[in-house]
């Protein structure tokens with residue numbers, strides 16, 4: 001599986017879907033699943049830009065992995081987003097019950113993505129919820145990069161401020177290189 005990470009508006013979902021199509025993988029997005037299936041209380045939290053409880057997300061992923069053959073040929077968008085979620089995923093990776101081939105980190109400045117988000121106009125794309133999501137990202141999500149690094153998962157850093165098609169080509173090239181190495185070893 002390939003995990004995508006990036007602040008709201010960095011292009012995580014667009015790029016994840018493009019890569020999934022290119023590789024013939026399944027794209028799993030926690031945000032999409034939650035928007036479709038979460039109850040009213042959870043949807044309200046989401047509208048405020050708050051992260052939901054780790055245990056709920058872990059159960060959601062357990063179910064998704066079961067349905068998708070362990071997530072072997074999946075792009076994961078939106079998980080993990082906290083240290084406990086990352087630990088859960090990396091424990092499974094370290095015990096070989098799943099395999100994380102790479103983490104793609106799309107880097108983009110908050111100022112640059114803010115205007116993109118306000119133009120997108122999803123119900124949680126208002127100034128307050130956007131700021132909350134940026135804060136959750138800085139405090140809860142960014143620290144997981146270090147955990148991935150120490151587990152030896154290849155980290156692919158891309159500049160998300162560039163044009164969508166250029167970013168996509170960058171990601172494809174780097175992911176293909178990592179996958180070639182995986183299949184060699």
Ligand code: AMP
Nearest residue numbers: 030031046049050051052057078079081
């Ligand atoms: P996204 O579509 O990825 O921007 O996610 C939308 C919202 O879903 C987030 O702002 C959170 O409220 C919730 N969410 C998605 N993934 C997670 C996660 N891994 N942990 C906690 N909350 C999440």
